[in-house]
Amino acid sequence: MARKSSEEILAELQAYDDGHLVRPIGIWSLEKLATLLLYFRAFSTACESVGGGYYVDGFAGPGLCRVKNAQPGPYYAWGSPLLALRNSPDFERCILLDIRPRNVEALSSRARPFGQKANIHCGDVNLELSRLVRELVPSGAPCFCLLDPQGTELAWSTLVRVSKTPERARKPELLILFPLRMALLRLMTTERAIPPQMMERLDVVFGSQTWSGIHRARLDAHISPSEARLRYLDEYCIGLRSLGYGWVRSKAITAPRAPGLRRQEMYHLIVATDHEAGDRIMEDVFRRPYVLDFPVSAQHRLFE
Numbered sequence: 001m002a003r004k005s006s007e008e009i010l011a012e013l014q015a016y017d018d019g020h021l022v023r024p025i026g027i028w029s030l031e032k033l034a035t036l037l038l039y040f041r042a043f044s045t046a047c048e049s050v051g052g053g054y055y056v057d058g059f060a061g062p063g064l065c066r067v068k069n070a071q072p073g074p075y076y077a078w079g080s081p082l083l084a085l086r087n088s089p090d091f092e093r094c095i096l097l098d099i100r101p102r103n104v105e106a107l108s109s110r111a112r113p114f115g116q117k118a119n120i121h122c123g124d125v126n127l128e129l130s131r132l133v134r135e136l137v138p139s140g141a142p143c144f145c146l147l148d149p150q151g152t153e154l155a156w157s158t159l160v161r162v163s164k165t166p167e168r169a170r171k172p173e174l175l176i177l178f179p180l181r182m183a184l185l186r187l188m189t190t191e192r193a194i195p196p197q198m199m200e201r202l203d204v205v206f207g208s209q210t211w212s213g214i215h216r217a218r219l220d221a222h223i224s225p226s227e228a229r230l231r232y233l234d235e236y237c238i239g240l241r242s243l244g245y246g247w248v249r250s251k252a253i254t255a256p257r258a259p260g261l262r263r264q265e266m267y268h269l270i271v272a273t274d275h276e277a278g279d280r281i282m283e284d285v286f287r288r289p290y291v292l293d294f295p296v297s298a299q300h301r302l303f304e
Helices: 006-013 029-046 080-086 101-117 125-136 156-163 180-187 196-206 210-219 225-242 276-287
Strands: 023-025 054-057 064-067 075-078 093-098 118-122 143-147 173-178 247-254 265-273
Touching (some): 006 029, 029 064, 029 143, 054 080, 080 093, 080 101, 093 101, 101 118, 118 125, 180 196, 225 247, 247 276, 265 276
Parallel strands (some): 023 064, 054 143, 093 118, 143 173
Antiparallel strands (some): 173 265, 247 265
């Protein structure tokens, strides 16, 4: 199958304003959405013989995004739940969860044309996710779960419970947004003592106090800031492997280059799977070259 060009990817991501609530996003978020667009198709195609598999979104949002600073603007893109609902081949079911009632209301309106394929819930991901996977996803059905918090909302204990869903033939595949620079490093200050409540929050995200040893090494100047960032990421990935995932890999999502400046790392996408085929597909998706800055840069030519 021919690889999609940057123009083709942007065309499939581009949406229209329907008057309901939207989520503002930075241009770099299009790379995350492109990753989902490409992986959804490969995942559901591989699962077509068993109904296309199940998609679970723990931070679903309203389903439509508006790219900030678009030129001439506005520029809208489908959010992750609408990409899943619009995917072909179809998912058997899309289970969509969000804690904000306004997001759920907007998403419900947008998902109405998809009928029973959309299963929408309002609730806290840390309280509801494992139950929804256990009760709504058949034990033998392939399951892909997106967890993309904006900050420290995702507890490690939630990943533990989902990974150990009883009677599943395979663990739910996870794609996690790890907001290291975007959120976690802001709490790991090196200029003053970290408040106890922030330390507790970091313990919840990492599932232990292992991050604090890395932070201490950074404070003592035993490691550089870049080495500390790598160690925090590695620690999280090691934790996922300890849950029984045989393949764990990550990709840095970066902000577009400004004139004379380097691209800035925003967050990482981490995939965890216990199926070698899933790892091969995501490795290919992670490595695909494309440029999606056009809605903001207004450049005349996209590089492939």
